[in-house]
Amino acid sequence: MNPARKRTARLIVALSAAVVLASALIYTSFSAASPALSPSQLLRQVQPGRSYQLTGTVVPGSVRRQAAALDFSVEDRAGGTAIPIAYTGTVPDPFREGREVIVTVERQRGVYVGERNSLITKCPSKFKTAPPGEKQSY
Amino acid sequence: MAGLGRACLLLALAVCVYGIGASLYGVRSGRSEFSGSGRRCVYALAGILTIAFAVLEVAFLGNDFAFNTVASTSSRTTPAFYRAAAVWSSQEGSLLLWAWLLSLWSSLALFLTRRRLRDVAAYATSVLLGLAGFFIALMIFYANPFATTRPAPVEGAGLDPLLRFPTMMIHPPMLYSGYTLCTIPLAFGIGALLARRVDADWIKAIRRFAFAAWLFLGVGILLGARWSYAELGWGGYWGWDAVENASLMPWLTGTAFLHSLMIQEKRGMLKVWNISLVLATGTLAIMGTFLVRSGILNSIHAFGGATLGVPFVVVIAALIGGSIYLVVSRRDMLRSEHRLDSLLSRESIFIANNVVLVALCFVIFWGTYFPLISDALTGHEASVGPPWFDRYTVPLALVLVLLSGIGPVITWRRATLANARRNFTVPVLAALVTLLALLAVGVPQKPFAIAMFCCAAFVLASIGQEFFRGVNARRAMAGEAAPVALLSLVRRNRRRYGGYIVHLGIAVLFVGVAASSSFQHASELGLSPGQSTRVGAYTVRYVRPTATITPKDDRAHTGSTLSLGAVLAVYKHGHHVATLQPSEGFYAAAGAQGSVGSLIGGQPVSHVSMDAGATRDIWSAIAPNIETPELKRIVSIGNRTLPAEDAIVAIGVLARTYLQHPPQAQFHLIVSPLVMWIWLGGLIVFGGGLIAIWPAPSAVRRRVAVRARTRDARGLARA
Amino acid sequence: MSILIAILTLALVAVVIFVVSAPLRSSRRRPDAGRAGGAGEDAARASGADDVALESPSGSALRGDLEAAREAKYREIRDAELDYRTGKLSREDYEAIDGALRAEAIEILNRLEADGEG
Numbered sequence: 001m002n003p004a005r006k007r008t009a010r011l012i013v014a015l016s017a018a019v020v021l022a023s024a025l026i027y028t029s030f031s032a033a034s035p036a037l038s039p040s041q042l043l044r045q046v047q048p049g050r051s052y053q054l055t056g057t058v059v060p061g062s063v064r065r066q067a068a069a070l071d072f073s074v075e076d077r078a079g080g081t082a083i084p085i086a087y088t089g090t091v092p093d094p095f096r097e098g099r100e101v102i103v104t105v106e107r108q109r110g111v112y113v114g115e116r117n118s119l120i121t122k123c124p125s126k127f128k129t130a131p132p133g134e135k136q137s138y
Numbered sequence: 139m140a141g142l143g144r145a146c147l148l149l150a151l152a153v154c155v156y157g158i159g160a161s162l163y164g165v166r167s168g169r170s171e172f173s174g175s176g177r178r179c180v181y182a183l184a185g186i187l188t189i190a191f192a193v194l195e196v197a198f199l200g201n202d203f204a205f206n207t208v209a210s211t212s213s214r215t216t217p218a219f220y221r222a223a224a225v226w227s228s229q230e231g232s233l234l235l236w237a238w239l240l241s242l243w244s245s246l247a248l249f250l251t252r253r254r255l256r257d258v259a260a261y262a263t264s265v266l267l268g269l270a271g272f273f274i275a276l277m278i279f280y281a282n283p284f285a286t287t288r289p290a291p292v293e294g295a296g297l298d299p300l301l302r303f304p305t306m307m308i309h310p311p312m313l314y315s316g317y318t319l320c321t322i323p324l325a326f327g328i329g330a331l332l333a334r335r336v337d338a339d340w341i342k343a344i345r346r347f348a349f350a351a352w353l354f355l356g357v358g359i360l361l362g363a364r365w366s367y368a369e370l371g372w373g374g375y376w377g378w379d380a381v382e383n384a385s386l387m388p389w390l391t392g393t394a395f396l397h398s399l400m401i402q403e404k405r406g407m408l409k410v411w412n413i414s415l416v417l418a419t420g421t422l423a424i425m426g427t428f429l430v431r432s433g434i435l436n437s438i439h440a441f442g443g444a445t446l447g448v449p450f451v452v453v454i455a456a457l458i459g460g461s462i463y464l465v466v467s468r469r470d471m472l473r474s475e476h477r478l479d480s481l482l483s484r485e486s487i488f489i490a491n492n493v494v495l496v497a498l499c500f501v502i503f504w505g506t507y508f509p510l511i512s513d514a515l516t517g518h519e520a521s522v523g524p525p526w527f528d529r530y531t532v533p534l535a536l537v538l539v540l541l542s543g544i545g546p547v548i549t550w551r552r553a554t555l556a557n558a559r560r561n562f563t564v565p566v567l568a569a570l571v572t573l574l575a576l577l578a579v580g581v582p583q584k585p586f587a588i589a590m591f592c593c594a595a596f597v598l599a600s601i602g603q604e605f606f607r608g609v610n611a612r613r614a615m616a617g618e619a620a621p622v623a624l625l626s627l628v629r630r631n632r633r634r635y636g637g638y639i640v641h642l643g644i645a646v647l648f649v650g651v652a653a654s655s656s657f658q659h660a661s662e663l664g665l666s667p668g669q670s671t672r673v674g675a676y677t678v679r680y681v682r683p684t685a686t687i688t689p690k691d692d693r694a695h696t697g698s699t700l701s702l703g704a705v706l707a708v709y710k711h712g713h714h715v716a717t718l719q720p721s722e723g724f725y726a727a728a729g730a731q732g733s734v735g736s737l738i739g740g741q742p743v744s745h746v747s748m749d750a751g752a753t754r755d756i757w758s759a760i761a762p763n764i765e766t767p768e769l770k771r772i773v774s775i776g777n778r779t780l781p782a783e784d785a786i787v788a789i790g791v792l793a794r795t796y797l798q799h800p801p802q803a804q805f806h807l808i809v810s811p812l813v814m815w816i817w818l819g820g821l822i823v824f825g826g827g828l829i830a831i832w833p834a835p836s837a838v839r840r841r842v843a844v845r846a847r848t849r850d851a852r853g854l855a856r857a
Numbered sequence: 858m859s860i861l862i863a864i865l866t867l868a869l870v871a872v873v874i875f876v877v878s879a880p881l882r883s884s885r886r887r888p889d890a891g892r893a894g895g896a897g898e899d900a901a902r903a904s905g906a907d908d909v910a911l912e913s914p915s916g917s918a919l920r921g922d923l924e925a926a927r928e929a930k931y932r933e934i935r936d937a938e939l940d941y942r943t944g945k946l947s948r949e950d951y952e953a954i955d956g957a958l959r960a961e962a963i964e965i966l967n968r969l970e971a972d973g974e975g
Contacts, residue, residue: 007477014493025501025530029508033520036509053521065765090662090806091761093300093371093743104523141859145866153873174880182873189869254921338925403929549945551954560944604943611942631939 034104039074040081042105051106051115054083060097070119074101087114094121139193140205143284146190147277150237153179153186154271158264165260165333173260177248180263183270184241191225191238194283198225204290207231207283213296223307224297229431230283232310236427237273239311240266240318243347247322251343258340261329262322269321269424272453280449299698299725299743305365309358313385316355317423320388322347323395324420324457327413331464334471336413341403344416346831348399351419352392353827359385360820371744371759373660373808375816378527383506384426387499391419394495397488404550405485406475410465411492413472417461422499425454429506480552487545494538501530532586536593539648542641543597546604561603568599587656590648597645601638608635628829636830640823647819653812654755660809664802667704674809676715676756681705683762683800684721685793687786698723699737700789701745702762702796704803708749716749720760720805732777733785738764738792755813761804768795923969930962 036053037045046052054074059082062073070091075082077100085105095101104118157179164172194205198221203209211231212224225231244266251259277283323344330336362382367375376382395415398408428450465472478485504511505522513519547561572595576588605624608631612623628635659674670679684703703721707714725740749756769792776788937958941951 010481018497021497022500025504028529029504029522029526030512030516030520032526033508033512033522035512035518035520065763090372094741096741139862141862142865145862146869149866149870149873153877156877169884171880171884175877178877178879182876185876186869186873335922337922338929339922342925342929404933547945549940549950553945554947554950557945557947607943608939611939614942631935634936634939 036102038076039083040076042083043081046107048107048109051104053102054085054105054112055100055102056083057100058095058097063097072097074103083112085112085114087119089114089117089119091119092121095119096121139197139202140284140286143190143193144282146186146193147274147282147284150183150186150190151271151274151278153183154267154274157183157267158271161260161263161267165257170256173256173263176260176263176267177252179267180241180244180248183267184238184245187234187238187241190284191234194225194231194234195222198222201294202290203292203294204286204288205283206285206287209287209291209294211295211297213294216294216297219304219307220297220302223301226310226314227297227301227306228283230277230281230285232314232431233273233277233281234283235311236314236318237270237277239314240270240273240321243315243318243322244270244325247326247347250346254339255326255329255335255343257333258326258329258335261332262325265325265328266321269325269453272449276449299723299741300370302743303365303369305361305369309361309365312354312361313358316351316353316358316385317388317427319347319351319354320392320423321420323351323416324423327416327420328460328464331413331468334468336409336468336472338403341399345396345399348392348395348416348419349827349831352389352396353824353831355385355389355392355423356827357820357824359389360817364817367757367813368748369746371746371806373746373757373759373806375813378502378505378524380506381426381430383502384422384429387502387506388419388422388426390495390499390502391415391422394492395419398492401485401488407477407485408489409472409474410469413465414461415492417457417465421454421457421461424450424457428454482548482553482555482558484545484548484550484553487541487548491538491541491545494534494541498531498534498538501534502527535648536586536589539590539593539597539645542644543593543600546638546641547600562600564603565596565600569593569596571595582657584656587652590652594645594649597641601642604638605635630834632832632834633830636826636828636832639826639829641826643819643822643824643826645819646815646822650812650815650817650819654810654816658808658810661807662804664804666802667800671807673756673807675710676809677709678718678756678758678805678807679707679709680803680805681707683797683803684719685796686721687789687793698725698743699786700724700793702760702764702793703745704760704762704805706747706758706805708756716756718747718749718756718758720747720758721745722760722762724764732773733780733782734773734776734788736782737785737789738773750814752814754809754811757808757810759806761806762796763801763803764792764796766801768799769801920969920972923965923972927962927965927969930958930965934958934962 034051034053036055039054039056042052042054056074056076059073059075062071062082062084064071070087071084072087073082073084083105085103087103099121102120104115105112106115107113157176160172160179161176164170164174164176194207196202197205197208198212199218201208201212201214201221207225207228207230211227212221216224226235244263248259248263248266326340326344326347330340359382362385363375366377367373392415395412398412398415401408402412478489480486505527509519509521512521543565544562547565549557569592573588573592576591581588605627608627609620609623612618612627613620616623616626618626661671661673663671665671665680667680667682670677672678682705684701684705686701688699688701701721701723703719706718706720708716708718721744723743723745724738725742726737731739744759744761746757746759748758772788772792772795776785776791780788934955937946937951937954940946941948941955946954
């Protein structure tokens with residue numbers, strides 16, 4: 001095979017491999033992804049046994065800590081529907097009522113269980129002015 | 139003085155606009171005095187922004203709360219050290235830092251190239267001034283660091299306690315230096331395409347800045363990982379968070395560029411690829427800056443007003459569109475001079491290295507922007523987590539490390555099998571011996587980690603072989619003793635041996651990553667004083683509780699009102715190994731929680747305690763229970779009976795009660811092997827990078843040139 | 858206070874204008890400098906005092922490029938020798954590559970000399 005055809009052949013092989021790998025990547029990303037939903041969306045489409053990423057605000061007054069477990073409710077950013085979550089695992093420092101959180105949940109026997117260590121709290125107001133209730137002095 | 143700051147911003151914008159016009163006019167009309175004027179605009183910009191930055195720093199250090207940013211991120215009780223750093227903890231301040239660093243690095247770049255690349259530099263000047271102008275315009279119209287409120291508030295809100303750690307001072311400036319340095323090759327790349335000059339001179343000028351960008355960005359990323367591990371409370375150093383990924387992507391393409399640049403230098407190949415990498419690196423750096431402050435992706439770091447998103451998207455779209463247009467329209471100029479001779483050659487390995495790095499970048503890009511992609515394609519926003527990232531990046535990282543061991547040992551153009559046999563025997567043996575040793579010792583079955591250890595052994599052996607043979611060659615040529623030979627070998631071949639040291643550091647770093655993620659023992663449980671637990675090979679015992687109250691004992695200047703913690707004793711095989719003192723700080727918060735409640739009702743911050751060693755780290759964090767019925771009763775009684783000025787008395791009672799009747803506390807304990815190797819590897823990479831980038835003293839260059847010329851003459855005579 | 862700020866601002870503006878316009882002013886002072894021919898020519902004369910120092914021999918973009926190519930070629934020759942001495946190249950391969958590189962270097966040197974006379 002002359003060098004030019006060898007090069008073309010190499011190029012075709014390489015590109016095909018790239019396309020195959022990229023497709024595998026893209027396919028698995030869609031199947032491995034957890035959809036990010038607000039509480040109202042979650043209530044509409046929840047299926048038991050599937051995990052979802054729930055994002056919303058922690059409802060003030062709903063936080064209860066018992067030893068290793070943490071119970072709290074998450075509501076829509078705009079207010080309204082709230083979902084109670086039973087969570088175990090690391091609680092990030094910024095977690096508190098009124099803050100935005102992301103937690104992976106699964107509906108098990110009627111109860112929304114938070115996946116262990118999946119709780120993320122958005123770092124509050126670093127580049128934004130804090131809402132009035134949050135004025136802290138350090 | 140805010141007026142001076144505001145004036146500086148306006149003047150800076152005017153200078154940018156004039157500079158763009160002057161540079162472009164100068165280069166299109168051939169009147170180089172205008173290009174020179176444009177270049178001086180960059181110097182002037184650096185001076186103006188230095189003054190503006192100084193005004194802001196003085197405001198912070200002097201507690202001038204008329205400045206809105208000072209009032210929202212600093213306070214009289216914030217220590218001076220953190221007040222100086224608070225400048226870049228806000229949107230406005232960080233934009234100013236970015237623009238200032240850009241102007242400084244651009245000035246340096248244009249000063250160093252002031253005698254060469256005239257037309258390329260003139261176009262580059264316009265691009266850099268355009269970017270600087272963009273950031274300055276953002277400040278003037280959207281987020282002005284010199285906005286004031288009068289009358290000035292008496293006290294400020296203070297620096298977020300999550301940021302009160304020393305690494306906070308260095309991480310953003312290093313990272314921003316990396317980002318801004320990435321835009322310099324971008325500007326020179328656009329300039330080269332516009333001026334139709336992609337050649338040896340351009341390569342020489344751009345290499346150093348691409349290297350510096352790579353170095354600073356890498357250090358910034360490592361510092362961020364170290365901060366996350368040693369000072370934030372979750373015990374990890376990398377979470378595939380959107381913002382972490384945003385800084386890693388330009389670093390990956392930058393690494394690819396540094397390697398493929400060598401191929402262009404030697405064989406005149408890959409010109410289109412290289413220019414695309416340069417443009418991609420700069421664009422990814424701007425995208426990274428955008429990601430952090432736009433709030434478009436959910437992330438631990440996600441902060442930022444939505445107002446900044448649109449201007450950034452416009453700039454990024456312009457960069458991408460413009461880059462594609464330029465490369466396509468100049469493609470005849472970017473044709474390769476040679477072709478790949480053989481698959482078994484250094485060029486081939488470098489190309490493979492590029493492919494792996496770009497593949498890594500693509501995986502990370504896809505995963506990071508997936509919420510937006512899935513939203514656009516399916517209407518539902520979904521995100522992928524660390525397991526998905528790990529699945530693809532781990533094998534790619536393995537291949538990368540392996541390639542970094544093969545590359546140094548293989549020749550350019552065409553390597554023969556006999557050659558390969560001679561050069562690869564020792565490294566392959568080293569890898570096999572490591573594999574057998576690991577299996578014999580009974581290391582738990584973690585195939586990827588074991589594979590990484592073997593690849594690292596391969597790299598160590600091949601680098602070691604290179605140094606050994608190089609020293610021998612030097613001794614044969616110059617008759618020096620071994621240590622002297624080593625020094626002069628490295629001094630005379632900085633790029634090569636500096637690069638080898640970088641590869642060594644990367645291998646060490648990945649050994650640390652593999653060991654600490656695959657062989658970690660973690661435990662989350664509640665303990666009361668006197669109880670102990672096993673973590674891996676260690677026994678951890680909760681000895682006694684601790685409680686400190688500001689301002690008496692706040693040695694770390696955390697500013698917390700009350701700090702509750704524990705003393706932990708760590709034993710291995712019955713011997714006392716370490717003492718740890720994790721704690722959690724409770725801060726004050728203005729609000730309706732009562733006089734006592736508001737002293738400790740703010741966001742709590744965990745203070746990690748760690749014993750770092752060469753073979754393992756023992757990491758501990760505590761979440762003390764401050765809401766037992768007994769403690770809550772003290773708070774509510776204090777709220778009812780004590781006015782705000784006396785409320786601190788109740789805190790003292792709280793502390794004493796906690797010490798006398800400590801409730802069970804939640805502990806997070808981690809034993810990770812070889813974490814230290816990550817930081818060590820990073821230091822080695824940094825050292826190797828410095829060696830590689832260090833300019834050879836001109837005396838050496840001249841000697842070399844003279845010697846080469848005489849050899850040429852002799853060669854001519856021979857021919 | 859605001860008067861102080863106004864004075865400082867004016868002073869800053871003056872300094873900036875002075876710095877930025879220096880090349881323009883010095884080129885007007887030497888009208889015989891004329892335009893540098895063609896885009897990309899960096900004639901030392903027309904660019905003002907801070908620019909190309911008189912001791913630098915560079916007179917054209919092409920020259921700068923040739924000098925960079927020469928340095929790169931020298932580096933390649935040294936690298937090839939190091940490769941040979943550390944056992945990555947056989948003697949025959951090394952001599953072939955070394956000869957080719959030296960020929961390329963001589964070509965660059967010739968072009969540099971020709972350019973220097975121009």
